Amino acid sequence: MAISRAECVALDAADPLKQIRDEFVLPDGTIYLVGNSLGAPPKAAAAAVARTVEQEWGGRLVGAWNVSGWYDLPLTTGDRIAPLIGVGPGQVAVGESTSIAIVKAVSAALGLRPERRVVVSDLANFPTDRYMVQGLAEALGGYEIRDVTGVDDLSGALSEDVACVLLSEVDYRTGARHDTAAVTALVQAAGALMIWDLCHSAGAYQVDVSAADLAVGCTYKYLNGGPGSPAFVYVHPDHQAAGRHLLTGWHGHAEPFAFEPDFRPAEGIRRFTVSTPHVVSYAPLNASLDIWEHVDLAAVRAKSVALTSLFIELVEELCAPHGLGLLSPRDPERRGSQVSFSHPDGYPVMRALIDRGVHGDFRAPDVLRFGFAPLYIRFVDVYDAAVTLAEVLEKESWRDDRYSRRLAVT
Amino acid sequence: MAISRAECVALDAADPLKQIRDEFVLPDGTIYLVGNSLGAPPKAAAAAVARTVEQEWGGRLVGAWNVSGWYDLPLTTGDRIAPLIGVGPGQVAVGESTSIAIVKAVSAALGLRPERRVVVSDLANFPTDRYMVQGLAEALGGYEIRDVTGVDDLSGALSEDVACVLLSEVDYRTGARHDTAAVTALVQAAGALMIWDLCHSAGAYQVDVSAADLAVGCTYKYLNGGPGSPAFVYVHPDHQAAGRHLLTGWHGHAEPFAFEPDFRPAEGIRRFTVSTPHVVSYAPLNASLDIWEHVDLAAVRAKSVALTSLFIELVEELCAPHGLGLLSPRDPERRGSQVSFSHPDGYPVMRALIDRGVHGDFRAPDVLRFGFAPLYIRFVDVYDAAVTLAEVLEKESWRDDRYSRRLAVT
Numbered sequence: 001m002a003i004s005r006a007e008c009v010a011l012d013a014a015d016p017l018k019q020i021r022d023e024f025v026l027p028d029g030t031i032y033l034v035g036n037s038l039g040a041p042p043k044a045a046a047a048a049v050a051r052t053v054e055q056e057w058g059g060r061l062v063g064a065w066n067v068s069g070w071y072d073l074p075l076t077t078g079d080r081i082a083p084l085i086g087v088g089p090g091q092v093a094v095g096e097s098t099s100i101a102i103v104k105a106v107s108a109a110l111g112l113r114p115e116r117r118v119v120v121s122d123l124a125n126f127p128t129d130r131y132m133v134q135g136l137a138e139a140l141g142g143y144e145i146r147d148v149t150g151v152d153d154l155s156g157a158l159s160e161d162v163a164c165v166l167l168s169e170v171d172y173r174t175g176a177r178h179d180t181a182a183v184t185a186l187v188q189a190a191g192a193l194m195i196w197d198l199c200h201s202a203g204a205y206q207v208d209v210s211a212a213d214l215a216v217g218c219t220y221k222y223l224n225g226g227p228g229s230p231a232f233v234y235v236h237p238d239h240q241a242a243g244r245h246l247l248t249g250w251h252g253h254a255e256p257f258a259f260e261p262d263f264r265p266a267e268g269i270r271r272f273t274v275s276t277p278h279v280v281s282y283a284p285l286n287a288s289l290d291i292w293e294h295v296d297l298a299a300v301r302a303k304s305v306a307l308t309s310l311f312i313e314l315v316e317e318l319c320a321p322h323g324l325g326l327l328s329p330r331d332p333e334r335r336g337s338q339v340s341f342s343h344p345d346g347y348p349v350m351r352a353l354i355d356r357g358v359h360g361d362f363r364a365p366d367v368l369r370f371g372f373a374p375l376y377i378r379f380v381d382v383y384d385a386a387v388t389l390a391e392v393l394e395k396e397s398w399r400d401d402r403y404s405r406r407l408a409v410t
Numbered sequence: 411m412a413i414s415r416a417e418c419v420a421l422d423a424a425d426p427l428k429q430i431r432d433e434f435v436l437p438d439g440t441i442y443l444v445g446n447s448l449g450a451p452p453k454a455a456a457a458a459v460a461r462t463v464e465q466e467w468g469g470r471l472v473g474a475w476n477v478s479g480w481y482d483l484p485l486t487t488g489d490r491i492a493p494l495i496g497v498g499p500g501q502v503a504v505g506e507s508t509s510i511a512i513v514k515a516v517s518a519a520l521g522l523r524p525e526r527r528v529v530v531s532d533l534a535n536f537p538t539d540r541y542m543v544q545g546l547a548e549a550l551g552g553y554e555i556r557d558v559t560g561v562d563d564l565s566g567a568l569s570e571d572v573a574c575v576l577l578s579e580v581d582y583r584t585g586a587r588h589d590t591a592a593v594t595a596l597v598q599a600a601g602a603l604m605i606w607d608l609c610h611s612a613g614a615y616q617v618d619v620s621a622a623d624l625a626v627g628c629t630y631k632y633l634n635g636g637p638g639s640p641a642f643v644y645v646h647p648d649h650q651a652a653g654r655h656l657l658t659g660w661h662g663h664a665e666p667f668a669f670e671p672d673f674r675p676a677e678g679i680r681r682f683t684v685s686t687p688h689v690v691s692y693a694p695l696n697a698s699l700d701i702w703e704h705v706d707l708a709a710v711r712a713k714s715v716a717l718t719s720l721f722i723e724l725v726e727e728l729c730a731p732h733g734l735g736l737l738s739p740r741d742p743e744r745r746g747s748q749v750s751f752s753h754p755d756g757y758p759v760m761r762a763l764i765d766r767g768v769h770g771d772f773r774a775p776d777v778l779r780f781g782f783a784p785l786y787i788r789f790v791d792v793y794d795a796a797v798t799l800a801e802v803l804e805k806e807s808w809r810d811d812r813y814s815r816r817l818a819v820t
Contacts, residue, residue: 027469057637065637246513249541
C-alpha cells in the first residue's frame with residue numbers, strides 16, 4: 001500500500017490541528033466522514049444551549065433580549081463568520097436557512113439590475129438553490145432562468161440581459177471546486193452580479209468572496225453549528241445602500257421598535273435580517289465559532305488537501321476492481337474537502353459501510369460521498385475508511401438485503 | 411379594594427390549572443406579565459435541548475435525521491399545535507418565523523385567487539405582517555395593498571378584486587380580539603381568502619380557525635416554545651392541492667432526496683415546509699407541547715377572563731387619578747389574554763415597574779402591556795402587580811432619570 005497505518009499515525013502526531021479534534025464529540029467506533037452534511041458537535045455546544053435556556057431565558061426571561069445580546073445575534077454571529085469567507089465586519093447577516101438566504105440574495109440582485117431579466121443557475125447547484133430561484137421567478141413573472149452545465153457553459157450564457165449568476169462554490173455531489181475569482185470576474189465583466197453558495201466550502205478551507213456581489217451559506221456542515229443552525233447571507237458593501245430584498249421583516253426595519261405602519265429599510269447589513277432570530281439554535285453555532293477563532297485556515301486547507309488526496313490514492317489502490325469511479329477532481333486545487341465515487345450499487349454499499357462504523361453518505365443516483373472535516377478527521381481515519389470500504393466491496397457485504405431498504409433521509 | 415390578597419390566594423388554591431405553574435421556570439421575585447411576548451421556559455426545556463444536542467446530535471450525528479425524527483419535525487410538531495388552533499392533523503407546518511410564514515400564506519392566497527389583485531391589511535396588524543406584505547407586493551408588482559382601520563372598516567374594503575385579508579386575531583397593542591367566525595364569513599362571502607395571524611391568540615385560549623383559509627402564528631409567546639422558536643402556517647385542506655407558495659425549498663419537494671433539477675411540490679401540508687428545520691429550536695417547543703397536551707383549554711379561557719377582568723378592576727380602582735387609560739376592550743369576549751393601558755410616560759413607568767419585579771412591556775407610543783399567561787400567572791400576581799403599579803404612580807417613582815434611558819429592545 002501507498003502508506004502504512006503506522007505512517008498515518010505519525011502524520012496525525014505531526015498535525016498542527018491535532019488538538020482541535022479534542023474540542024468535538026465523536027462517538028467511539030465511528031469514523032465520521034459526513035461533516036460535509038452535518039458537522040460533529042463541539043463539546044462546548046451542550047453547555048452553550050444550557051446557558052441560553054437556563055441562564056438567559058430562564059434567568060432573565062424577556063429581558064434577555066437586551067441583556068444577553070439576543071437581538072443582535074444575526075449581526076454579531078455574522079461578524080464572526082465573515083473572516084472565514086474572506087470578508088469584513090458588517091457584511092454578513094445570519095438567519096433562517098440557506099433557501100431563505102437565496103431569496104434575499106437573488107431578489108436583491110434582481111433589484112440591483114432591474115433592466116436585466118435572466119437568472120443563470122447551474123444544473124449542478126444543490127437542488128434547493130434551483131427550486132428557490134424557480135419559485136421566485138415564477139412568482140415575479142417575466143424572468144428567464146437560464147440553466148448551465150458547469151462553468152464551461154457559462155461564457156456562452158452571459159448575455160447582456162443576465163442579472164445574476166448563482167453557483168455553488170463546491171459541487172455537493174462531486175466536491176468539484178470553482179475558480180471563484182476567475183468566475184466572479186467573468187460574470188462581473190458581463191455586467192451581471194455574482195452570487196456564490198458557500199454551503200460546501202465555508203469551513204472547508206479559506207473562502208474568499210470579497211470580490212463577489214452576494215453569497216449565501218449554511219453553518220451546519222463544516223462550520224459545525226448544529227442541525228438546522230441558521231444560515232448566512234453576505235452582501236458586498238457597495239450593494240448595501242441600494243440593495244433591497246423581498247423579505248422585508250421588522251428586524252430589517254430602520255426602527256423596528258417604532259412600530260411604524262410602513263417598511264423602511266435599516267442601514268447596512270441589518271436590512272438583510274428578517275425577524276426574531278432562532279436564539280436557541282445560535283448557541284451551538286457560537287460555541288463552534290469560538291473554536292474557529294483560533295484555527296489557522298492555511299493549516300485547514302493543507303490538511304484537507306492531504307486527507308482527500310490520500311483517500312483517493314488508497315481507495316483507487318485498494319478498490320480498483322470493484323466498480324468505483326472517481327467523481328471528484330484529481331487536482332486538489334479544483335477540489336473541496338470532499339471525495340465522491342460513483343458505484344452502481346452505491347446505496348447498499350454506503351449502508352454496509354456505515355454498519356461497519358465508517359460514515360459517509362449517498363446522493364442519488366449513484367454517488368458515495370466522503371467529507372473530510374479537517375478540524376477532526378485524522379489520517380488514520382482515512383486509512384481505516386479506505387480499508388473498510390475495500391473489505392465491503394471485496395466481500396460484497398453490501399448484498400445483504402437489509403442494506404437496500406431506503407431510509408427517509410439518505 | 412374589590413378583593414383582598416387573601417381572597418386571591420384562595421382563588422389560586424381553587425384554580426384547576428394551579429399545578430401547571432410548577433412545570434415552568436419563574437425566577438423568584440418576578441411577576442412575569444410578558445408571556446404575550448416571550449413565554450416562560452418549561453422546566454423540561456433544558457433537558458429537551460440537552461437530549462437533542464448530546465444524545466441525538468452527539469450520539470447519532472447525521473443518522474439522527476432518520477432515527478430521531480428530525481426530518482419530520484415540521485409536520486409532527488405542526489400536528490401537536492393543530493388542536494390548539496381548532497384544526498386537524500396534516501394542516502399545520504412548523505418552520506422559520508411568522509414573517510416567513512406570512513410570505514407562504516399570502517403568496518399561496520394570491521395564487522389561489524389569480525384574478526384578484528388587492529390584499530387587505532389592517533393598520534392594527536403587527537408591523538412585520540404589514541412589512542412582509544409590502545415587500546411581497548412590491549416585488550410582484552401589480553398589486554394594491556388596501557389598509558383598513560379595524561374590522562368596522564372591512565365591509566367597505568371588500569370589493570370583488572380582493573384576493574385575501576390578513577388580520578391579527580388579537581391586537582398586539584390593545585389585546586382586542588376579533589370575532590373570528592364572523593369576520594371569516596364576511597371575507598369569504600366576498601370571495602376573498604381569510605388569513606389569520608394567531609401570534610397573540612394561540613395558547614391564550616382555544617383558537618378555532620378551522621373555517622379560515624390560512625393562518626400563521628408564532629410559538630414563543632403563550633405557547634412557550636423559547637426565544638425565536640419556529641412559527642407555523644395552517645392551510646385549510648381544501649386549499650392544499652391547489653395551494654402553491656413562493657418559497658419552494660427542497661423540503662417542500664415531492665421527492666427531496668431524488669435531487670431533481672426542477673421543483674415539484676409535495677402533496678399536502680408538506681409543500682409548505684421549506685428547508686432544513688432548526689432542530690435545536692424545536693426541542694423547547696416540543697417540551698412545551700408536552701404540557702399543552704394535558705391542558706383543558708376551556709379552563710385556560712375561563713382563567714384568562716378572570717385574571718384580565720380582575721386586573722382591569724384593580725388598576726382602575728387603585729390608579730384612577732394617575733393618567734392611565736384602558737386600551738383593552740372591557741367586554742371579555744372581545745379581549746385576548748392581555749390588558750393594555752395608555753400613559754403619557756409609559757416608558758419610564760414600565761421601567762420603574764420592572765425594577766420592582768413586575769414585568770410588563772412597553773409599545774410605542776404610550777402603551778403599557780400586561781400579558782396574563784393562564785398556565786402560570788396567579789390571581790395573587792394580579793393583585794400584587796396592580797398594587798405595585800399603583801405605588802409607582804402614586805410615588806412617581808418613574809421620574810427617576812435611569813428609567814427614561816431607552817434599551818435596544820423595548
